Amino acid sequence: MSGMSEILGIMGEIEHRLRGRRDAMQQAAVEWRHQLHARIEAYDREPDDDGDDDAVPADAPPEYRAVRDKIARGELTWAEVLSGQTDDPDGRKVHVWTDARMQQMRDYLRSPEGRRMVGEPE
Amino acid sequence: MSMQVDPDYLRGYAEQIEADRDGALATLQQFCREHCDNRDGLDGTLWPARAPLEVMVEFTLNMAAGAHAGMSSLAYNLRYSAGLYDRAEQANTATMETVGQRWATVDESWEAHPSSAGGAFTGGAQVSPAPPAFESALGDVEALAHGxxxxxxxxxxxxxxxxxxxxIMEFAVGDWGRVRYIGEGFGELEHGFRAISRDLAQGMDVLAPHWTSGGHHSGSPAELFEETIRQRWVPGFDALAQxxxxxxxxxxxxAQxxxxxxGSLVFVTNFYEKKIRRVLALLLSxxxxxxxxxxxxRLVKELWDVLVGTAKLIWEQTVMWKEQIEFMCTSLAHMYKIFRGDFEVFQQG
Known part of the structure; x- marks a missing residue:
């Protein structure tokens, strides 16, 4: 037996097996996506951290409220303030304060209490 | 034994085969080198895809090079056979002259004879593969990283x-748009190889009535040649196309x-990013x-884990894909070995 029919038969077999593997790949991707969505849904079921956005930290500089308002109006972003990459004079002053606060947070995360909080060995 | 042969038809088909070789096949070889052998952008998680892509291109080019050589041999043998028939006819004519017939000289007779096969054969398969349009698929990833x-x-x-x-930038160096581009290139090759297959079969249809000798299963040259075309060359190109x-x-x-x-990663990252920004604002207020x-x-760590998991999944999928292509190439090579003919016609040397 030879010729086209046999070749096409073998090619069909190859395609069949390839299709099976393609389905397996697709299934793995779909399962992975379901896992992600399940994680997100679980997150959404948790109560929000109800922080007070209008609060002004006790140690914040006087320019803090103005900066917060500019952020609310879209004139500034926290990322710009945090990085110090802004020409806004209020933003630059608050940046000095956020820098210090970030340092406090880093120090805390390195402390035994902070490491315990994030589940790292002390 | 009954025999009917018009050597001009043998030459006509030889020309058609050469036209397929120098036109369609050469075009496909060049196309494959230009478009299918381009693996730019297949880095990062797509790195494992490089080797099988290279193997498949090499396999295809080897087959095409073998086909090129084999078609030259086919055309040469057809012309040689036509020449043998001519010489036999000339020899017979000369023999008959010796019995007293005052025919025109043999040479004059043959030179004046126009080709009886003129226009019966094609000028080869018309193949003009369209270069795939490369579209980088990294826009979403770059927006994720930068934006x-x-x-x-x-x-x-x-x-x-x-x-x-x-x-995230690890994903930005593996451009699956390139995989799609190469795939589309192979799609064009498929159409081209099928066109050659059809053209060879049609040419054989034209030649067959003008070259018969003996009956079925007589092992005559006409029968052997037709079998070679219909049972080996046509299925060979069809299998290559498939x-x-x-x-x-x-x-x-x-690519899909x-x-x-x-797409899922973008969705999930956007979700975490909003949460992270919200908590970041709380940290500052x-x-x-x-x-x-x-x-x-916790949010950052979870997003990190998602990114690591995604990279791992893509890597695994690419490796799985690599194994599929290896399986396919192995199967094709196996067929090549098992079946005399079919793929063997593409063997070089």
Missing amino acids: TIGDINGVIKALTGFDLFSK GCNAFQQECEAL SYGYII ATDWRKYLGTFF
């Missing part, structure tokens, strides 16, 4: 040590899978920031 995470990555990294931007088609589907499947995964720091760290 979604870019401006807060420095803060996140400084606080938690996780460099989300760099992790291999290209299967490979195109594999490329498309990988990659796109699906990245609360007097007691400690109560939000744990949440912030």
